[in-house]
Amino acid sequence: xxxxxxxxxxxxxxxxxxxxxxxxxxxxxxxxxxxxxxxxxxxxxxxxxxxxxxxxxxxxxxxxxxxxxxxxxxxxxxxxxxxxxxxxxxxxxxxxxxxxxxxxxxxxxxxxxxxxxxxxxxxxxxxxxxxxxxxxxxxxxxxxxxxxxxxxxxxxxxxxxxxxxxxxxxxxxxxxxxxxxxxxx
Amino acid sequence: xxxxxxxxxxxxxxxxxxxxxxxxxxxxxxxxxxxxxxxxxxxxxxxxxxxxxxxxxxxxxxxxxxxxxxxxxxxxxxxxxxxxxxxxxxxxxxxxxxxxxxxxxxxxxxxxxxxxxxxxxxxxxxxxxxxxxxxxxxxxxxxxxxxxxxxxxxxxxxxxxxxxxxxxxxxxxxxxxxxxxxxxx
Numbered sequence: 001x002x003x004x005x006x007x008x009x010x011x012x013x014x015x016x017x018x019x020x021x022x023x024x025x026x027x028x029x030x031x032x033x034x035x036x037x038x039x040x041x042x043x044x045x046x047x048x049x050x051x052x053x054x055x056x057x058x059x060x061x062x063x064x065x066x067x068x069x070x071x072x073x074x075x076x077x078x079x080x081x082x083x084x085x086x087x088x089x090x091x092x093x094x095x096x097x098x099x100x101x102x103x104x105x106x107x108x109x110x111x112x113x114x115x116x117x118x119x120x121x122x123x124x125x126x127x128x129x130x131x132x133x134x135x136x137x138x139x140x141x142x143x144x145x146x147x148x149x150x151x152x153x154x155x156x157x158x159x160x161x162x163x164x165x166x167x168x169x170x171x172x173x174x175x176x177x178x179x180x181x182x183x184x185x
Numbered sequence: 186x187x188x189x190x191x192x193x194x195x196x197x198x199x200x201x202x203x204x205x206x207x208x209x210x211x212x213x214x215x216x217x218x219x220x221x222x223x224x225x226x227x228x229x230x231x232x233x234x235x236x237x238x239x240x241x242x243x244x245x246x247x248x249x250x251x252x253x254x255x256x257x258x259x260x261x262x263x264x265x266x267x268x269x270x271x272x273x274x275x276x277x278x279x280x281x282x283x284x285x286x287x288x289x290x291x292x293x294x295x296x297x298x299x300x301x302x303x304x305x306x307x308x309x310x311x312x313x314x315x316x317x318x319x320x321x322x323x324x325x326x327x328x329x330x331x332x333x334x335x336x337x338x339x340x341x342x343x344x345x346x347x348x349x350x351x352x353x354x355x356x357x358x359x360x361x362x363x364x365x366x367x368x369x370x
Contacts, residue, residue, distance in 0.1 A: 006250040006330075006331065008252050022225040022227065024207060039252045039253075040206050041252065041253050064191065065193050066298075066301045067193050068227075068302070073298070073301055112352040114352045116258055116352075117253075118207055142220070165296060165307075166298055166301050167298060167299045174363075175359075
């Protein structure tokens with residue numbers, strides 16, 4: 001392979017906004033042709049989503065009002081990583097908080113960069129099996145969700161029919177489907 | 186279905202930052218329990234990605250330095266919608282700009298909300314077939330990409346092996362794979 005020419009170098013970085021969810025930076029950078037420009041970057045601690053699948057082939061999702069869209073969306077349980085938290089640890093915590101469950105096994109099924117142009121967010125995806133429902137949700141203040149149980153195959157069809165726009169939920173379901181098909185063979 | 190209780194209402198909206206890519210707002214909102222809180226929202230015009238597939242089963246991607254990650258990523262051609270631009274129109278433009286191609290047919294293969302918690306971005310996905318390579322790229326200033334051609338099946342395997350972290354690229358390839366499997370039957 002030829003020497004990598006694709007790069008940008010940071011000259012300086014300025015924090016524009018330090019919010020509860022969004023930390024915004026504006027950096028001066030040098031491009032590969034020597035020209036200067038600015039890059040706006042959202043710094044995000046990363047998140048984790050968990051697809052909980054029970055022994056009857058049902059999955060558990062949450063319906064939640066998503067303010068940027070003004071819509072109630074169907075998503076698998078997910079949340080932001082706390083400082084220093086490992087992805088798996090975060091996934092276990094979110095599964096407990098959002099649907100009141102724990103799982104015997106967690107299988108890593110991939111990660112995604114949702115917004116590569118201007119956001120550092122990474123989302124790790126896990127399939128959770130061997131579910132135990134221990135004692136209800138314990139949501140964050142300001143978090144309101146309804147739990148929805150449905151057959152995995154129905155959710156898979158909803159993804160293909162465009163009824164689940166959330167990227168992490170689509171990907172986790174499609175990746176899990178691929179794994180299941182492979183195991184059948 | 187019971188009456189929808191999941192909602193949040195905007196009291197006021199303040200623009201915090203009006204950048205080149207990122208427009209950040211901080212809104213005061215009322216939650217369903219009557220409590221007030223703030224929601225930080227990135228407003229984004231939306232984007233389009235195109236999976237270009239030729240008659241020999243090859244696809245065309247671009248390698249591009251992505252500043253938030255400090256990594257060169259492999260992605261299908263994509264870009265932001267211009268004001269008033271339709272998704273298909275944007276996809277045709279980006280296909281021309283990034284890989285110098287036009288296509289006979291564009292099939293809509295779904296849309297995704299990459300970052301539902303704090304960003305209004307929507308990405309539309311198209312499969313482009315019947316490709317004509319007309320005359321090279323004409324990239325935006327400050328845009329540097331290398332075009333990569335590879336068999337669709339190789340890219341599909343890379344998605345499953347976790348070698349393509351970009352969400353839109355993963356989803357477009359998985360959705361296209363599902364379509365192709367269905368057509369085979």
